[in-house]
Amino acid sequence: MSEPREDADPDSPEGRGGAAAVLPAAAPGSGRGALDRRRILGAAVEYIDAEGLGALTMRRLGAHLGVEAMALYRYVPSRENLLDGVVETVIDELYGDPDVHLAPGHGWQDYLQRLAHGVRRIALAHPEVFPLVATRPPAAPWVRPPLRSLRWVESFLVALIDSGFSQEAAVSAYRAYSSFLLGHLLLEVSQKGVAVNAEDKPDGVPAAQEAVDLSQYPTVVRLESLLSLDESAAEFEEALENLLERLEVVLREGRTPRRGDTRD
Amino acid sequence: MSEPREDADPDSPEGRGGAAAVLPAAAPGSGRGALDRRRILGAAVEYIDAEGLGALTMRRLGAHLGVEAMALYRYVPSRENLLDGVVETVIDELYGDPDVHLAPGHGWQDYLQRLAHGVRRIALAHPEVFPLVATRPPAAPWVRPPLRSLRWVESFLVALIDSGFSQEAAVSAYRAYSSFLLGHLLLEVSQKGVAVNAEDKPDGVPAAQEAVDLSQYPTVVRLESLLSLDESAAEFEEALENLLERLEVVLREGRTPRRGDTRD
DNA sequence: GGAGTTCTGTTTACGTCGTAAACGAACGGG
DNA sequence: CCCGTTCGTTTACGACGTAAACAGAACTCC
Numbered sequence: 001m002s003e004p005r006e007d008a009d010p011d012s013p014e015g016r017g018g019a020a021a022v023l024p025a026a027a028p029g030s031g032r033g034a035l036d037r038r039r040i041l042g043a044a045v046e047y048i049d050a051e052g053l054g055a056l057t058m059r060r061l062g063a064h065l066g067v068e069a070m071a072l073y074r075y076v077p078s079r080e081n082l083l084d085g086v087v088e089t090v091i092d093e094l095y096g097d098p099d100v101h102l103a104p105g106h107g108w109q110d111y112l113q114r115l116a117h118g119v120r121r122i123a124l125a126h127p128e129v130f131p132l133v134a135t136r137p138p139a140a141p142w143v144r145p146p147l148r149s150l151r152w153v154e155s156f157l158v159a160l161i162d163s164g165f166s167q168e169a170a171v172s173a174y175r176a177y178s179s180f181l182l183g184h185l186l187l188e189v190s191q192k193g194v195a196v197n198a199e200d201k202p203d204g205v206p207a208a209q210e211a212v213d214l215s216q217y218p219t220v221v222r223l224e225s226l227l228s229l230d231e232s233a234a235e236f237e238e239a240l241e242n243l244l245e246r247l248e249v250v251l252r253e254g255r256t257p258r259r260g261d262t263r264d
Numbered sequence: 265m266s267e268p269r270e271d272a273d274p275d276s277p278e279g280r281g282g283a284a285a286v287l288p289a290a291a292p293g294s295g296r297g298a299l300d301r302r303r304i305l306g307a308a309v310e311y312i313d314a315e316g317l318g319a320l321t322m323r324r325l326g327a328h329l330g331v332e333a334m335a336l337y338r339y340v341p342s343r344e345n346l347l348d349g350v351v352e353t354v355i356d357e358l359y360g361d362p363d364v365h366l367a368p369g370h371g372w373q374d375y376l377q378r379l380a381h382g383v384r385r386i387a388l389a390h391p392e393v394f395p396l397v398a399t400r401p402p403a404a405p406w407v408r409p410p411l412r413s414l415r416w417v418e419s420f421l422v423a424l425i426d427s428g429f430s431q432e433a434a435v436s437a438y439r440a441y442s443s444f445l446l447g448h449l450l451l452e453v454s455q456k457g458v459a460v461n462a463e464d465k466p467d468g469v470p471a472a473q474e475a476v477d478l479s480q481y482p483t484v485v486r487l488e489s490l491l492s493l494d495e496s497a498a499e500f501e502e503a504l505e506n507l508l509e510r511l512e513v514v515l516r517e518g519r520t521p522r523r524g525d526t527r528d
Numbered sequence: 529g530g531a532g533t534t535c536t537g538t539t540t541a542c543g544t545c546g547t548a549a550a551c552g553a554a555c556g557g558g
Numbered sequence: 559c560c561c562g563t564t565c566g567t568t569t570a571c572g573a574c575g576t577a578a579a580c581a582g583a584a585c586t587c588c
Contacts, residue, residue: 035536058575070576071537079575134450135395142492143484144451154481161483171490175451175499183447186398187408187439217418219425220407226435228406235439246506299565322546334547335566343546 009233011121037075041089048128090129094118102155108163123185130189146182173247188232273497275385301339305353312392358382366419372427387449394453410446437511452496
């Protein structure tokens with residue numbers, strides 16, 4: 001059933017394996033009842049995916065694992081730390097992605113392309129988790145979302161420097177790339193999130209709520225169909241390609257893209 | 265005192281009026297003890313700026329206003345709604361910004377430039393609030409952060425369409441612009457936020473915590489000074505200018521920037 | 529194999545949260 | 559004068575995060 005359509009989004013969960021396998025987990029058939037940090041984090045991701053970030057409480061997560069809330073504290077020092085772990089868990093799915101490599105085998109553009117799509121796949125697979133990525137404080141004060149893990153930052157910087165980027169250019173590229181990914185995916189994910197939530201409310205009142213007076217915004221109303229059109233995949237691709245082109249110029253000109261910087 | 269330095273960030277709070285006047289509020293000298301929605305939202309923004317988002321509770325906000333928590337519910341239906349109001353309040357500061365105009369007087373580029381810097385000023389003035397902008401669900405399912413208010417979206421679309429953009433191009437530009445602003449400012453704000461929090465902990469233990477083993481990330485370590493260098497203002501400017509150039513091309517070629525679109 | 533130790537999950541308890549509901553004081557118009 | 563309205567307080571409830579004490583199972587070492 002549902003083979004990938006021809007123009008389907010290559011990063012959408014349906015287009016690939018189906019419901020995002022959260023993580024390899026320990027030994028697949030191992031002691032089913034054994035609690036450990038990995039299992040807890042995996043369950044937390046699963047729970048957030050299913051019920052939403054707001055629904056995650058220690059008690060409910062415990063129940064989901066067939067255990068009392070306090071049992072979790074044996075492996076997780078606090079709820080805050082658990083959320084950090086959730087972010088890390090989700091980003092770590094990159095390691096399991098066969099299309100993403102830690103080192104560039106076919107040039108840095110290919111590397112960045114694959115990495116970007118890998119992160120996008122994660123964002124789309126875990127839309128409820130992704131906002132956390134933007135919100136949590138970072139491991140080191142200077143390494144920033146969405147590539148939270150230092151290992152990826154290291155990989156990123158090495159890849160670019162090995163490809164001829166100056167140190168300054170590599171760092172600059174890292175930031176441009178990060179903010180691009182963060183902004184685009186956050187927007188995309190929250191768009192999806194609401195689109196779902198819209199019909200997610202089959203409560204007594206169908207959707208009365210406070211309908212704002214749209215008559216003051218005729219252009220918005222007129223363009224509603226365009227505004228709600230989902231061209232995310234194409235837009236992402238285009239913006240990403242533009243970014244790569246920009247970086248290419250930076251690399252070729254061998255300079256940090258700083259204003260007032262006169263060439264050699 | 266402290267006149268703006270020559271290379272100071274033009275959007276930083278210090279560079280301008282000082283500690284971000286939250287909002288005009290009702291009549292400045294009016295009945296000091298009168299509660300109303302405006303005053304509550306203003307106090308909430310103030311409180312979040314001062315104590316952080318996590319510290320805001322109904323009881324504490326009440327106390328801050330010299331009132332019991334339940335009094336707030338006379339004017340605010342729920343905490344969730346209050347947070348929505350906080351976002352709105354902060355974005356509405358744009359109306360009071362003399363450098364930002366609702367309609368383009370000197371071309372759309374100037375309009376977008378001013379708007380972007382206006383939003384950046386807000387983000388920098390309220391770093392603790394800004395993540396909320398990215399997180400809250402939107403007014404209409406399709407209008408998206410960070411330009412949450414429909415009035416600004418309307419203004420944006422009208423400005424571009426009046427400047428010759430097709431409807432499709434205007435909507436496309438809106439999304440590119442939004443995600444750029446959101447991503448860049450979120451990154452920048454969280455960077456600042458942590459830089460502050462770093463020395464914000466003069467607790468008993470100076471900063472023992474779990475120092476990750478950085479030896480595995482030699483490049484990250486080597487580039488630490490570059491990574492923590494704050495060139496946000498220049499980076500913002502550069503990325504913004506690049507975006508505007510891109511849009512200019514779109515406008516001149518009179519097409520939606522969609523792939524597979526062959527030029528005339 | 530038995531005594532101690534460690535590991536694991538439960539029970540109980542506390543303080544804080546958001547908020548429903550009942551309450552009282554101030555007030556303005558008949 | 560009294561009555562409704564407005565505004566803030568009091569009280570109360572259930573859910574939360576988590577500290578602390580606890581209980582049983584599993585492992586260690588003799």
